[in-house]
Amino acid sequence: MIPRILIWLDTTNQTTFTQSLQLIGLTSNIQTPSVSAVVIGNISAEYQKQAASFGFEKIIQILSSDIPEIEINVYAQLITEWVKPIQPDLFIFPNSDYGRLLGASVSAALDLPFYPAIQTIHQQAEGYQLSRLTFGKKCKQILQVHSPFMLSANYKTENSNQFSDSSEIPLIKHQAANQPENLVEIIQKFQQTSHLPLEQARVIVTGGRGLLNNPTSAPADLTGEELDKWKVNHGFELLKTLAKQLNGTVGATRALVDAGFAPYEWQIGQTGKFVSPELYITCGVSGAIQHTIGMNNSRLIIAINKDPDAPIFKVANYGIIGDLYEILPTLIKDFA
Numbered sequence: 383m384i385p386r387i388l389i390w391l392d393t394t395n396q397t398t399f400t401q402s403l404q405l406i407g408l409t410s411n412i413q414t415p416s417v418s419a420v421v422i423g424n425i426s427a428e429y430q431k432q433a434a435s436f437g438f439e440k441i442i443q444i445l446s447s448d449i450p451e452i453e454i455n456v457y458a459q460l461i462t463e464w465v466k467p468i469q470p471d472l473f474i475f476p477n478s479d480y481g482r483l484l485g486a487s488v489s490a491a492l493d494l495p496f497y498p499a500i501q502t503i504h505q506q507a508e509g510y511q512l513s514r515l516t517f518g519k520k521c522k523q524i525l526q527v528h529s530p531f532m533l534s535a536n537y538k539t540e541n542s543n544q545f546s547d548s549s550e551i552p553l554i555k556h557q558a559a560n561q562p563e564n565l566v567e568i569i570q571k572f573q574q575t576s577h578l579p580l581e582q583a584r585v586i587v588t589g590g591r592g593l594l595n596n597p598t599s600a601p602a603d604l605t606g607e608e609l610d611k612w613k614v615n616h617g618f619e620l621l622k623t624l625a626k627q628l629n630g631t632v633g634a635t636r637a638l639v640d641a642g643f644a645p646y647e648w649q650i651g652q653t654g655k656f657v658s659p660e661l662y663i664t665c666g667v668s669g670a671i672q673h674t675i676g677m678n679n680s681r682l683i684i685a686i687n688k689d690p691d692a693p694i695f696k697v698a699n700y701g702i703i704g705d706l707y708e709i710l711p712t713l714i715k716d717f718a
């Protein structure tokens with residue numbers, strides 16, 4: 383029997399959309415799968431064209447009279463109501479914070495197993511073999527599973543991000559029978575910061591405790607913690623400028639997060655985020671194992687540190703030995 387596979391496409395923006403389109407590559411080890419995309423609400427003609435070029439068979443568009451901005455419990459109810467009678471063999475979600483939570487919510491409602499952070503799927507004579515990295519990406523876990531099941535995954539296509547020449551795709555509309563109940567009351571909305579989330583960035587420039595050694599003269603009335611904060615903030619302005627020039631974002635070590643100089647969302651490492659961008663630049667980061675475990679899968683690592691014996695140089699592809707406050711302005715000038 384042909385395995386019926388669904389992939390939920392996150393239409394929030396082009397980055398999340400491309401990431402979810404690429405998940406179709408995960409099904410390449412499944413014999414003649416039928417892979418359909420599932421979206422909630424409107425999908426632009428351009429996104430439909432992109433889904434066609436990735437080889438999706440069709441798009442199922444779930445519509446409801448009042449779809450709020452991305453809201454997990456509402457989306458989970460809409461997907462669950464539609465998918466229950468369909469009974470797909472496999473339902474895949476992106477492994478973003480949102481995708482994982484949505485997939486887990488739908489799987490709980492359907493009483494199906496949900497496997498997060500999967501990297502490969504292999505079809506076997508009976509069932510499927512899944513793999514994922516565990517224990518800080520040091521161990522590979524192999525799972526033997528039987529359909530139906532659900533999972534979340536990150537998958538980047540290696541050579542090409544297109545699988546088909548097609549630019550047309552059937553759009554099947556499904557009007558939800560029941561208006562989902564919104565269980566969440568929004569009390570207050572916060573303005574989203576301009577910080578590009580680490581998981582979405584192709585370039586990350588990370589600051590460590592070395593930012594505190596800022597030789598720039600600070601306002602004379604600042605002392606103690608206020609002065610340190612000023613120094614680090616001023617340092618981060620340089621990192622942000624470089625990150626912006628490279629279309630990237632900034633990250634931080636736990637040393638700066640724990641000291642209250644950077645938000646937790648920026649923390650990379652064992653107790654922060656695991657990232658694998660195309661380019662990772664560290665500035666004043668020593669290279670403790672708890673940090674490097676979260677970034678050593680980056681494609682290219684450049685480390686700036688004034689200590690030639692800093693452990694970060696062991697994981698870096700290129701090292702610049704020197705004061706970050708002299709090197710960063712030069713790099714910024716070169717990239718301007």
Ligand SMILES: Cc1cc2nc3c(=O)[nH]c(=O)nc-3n(C[C@H](O)[C@H](O)[C@H](O)COP(=O)(O)OP(=O)(O)OC[C@H]3O[C@@H](n4cnc5c(N)ncnc54)[C@H](O)[C@@H]3O)c2cc1C
Binds near residue numbers: 595638669689
């Ligand atoms: C259970 C546990 C979990 C942890 N989880 C994490 C985690 O998720 N992420 C994380 O990052 N850490 C984590 N840590 C902390 C980790 O062990 C290190 O303490 C931390 O990563 C060090 O941060 P740092 O490199 O910024 O600071 P430091 O180790 O103090 O290094 C600062 C570096 O800056 C250099 N420097 C100083 N001035 C300059 C300058 N002007 N120019 C250039 N270089 C300069 C110095 O030579 C030094 O190498 C964890 C620790 C524990 C115990």
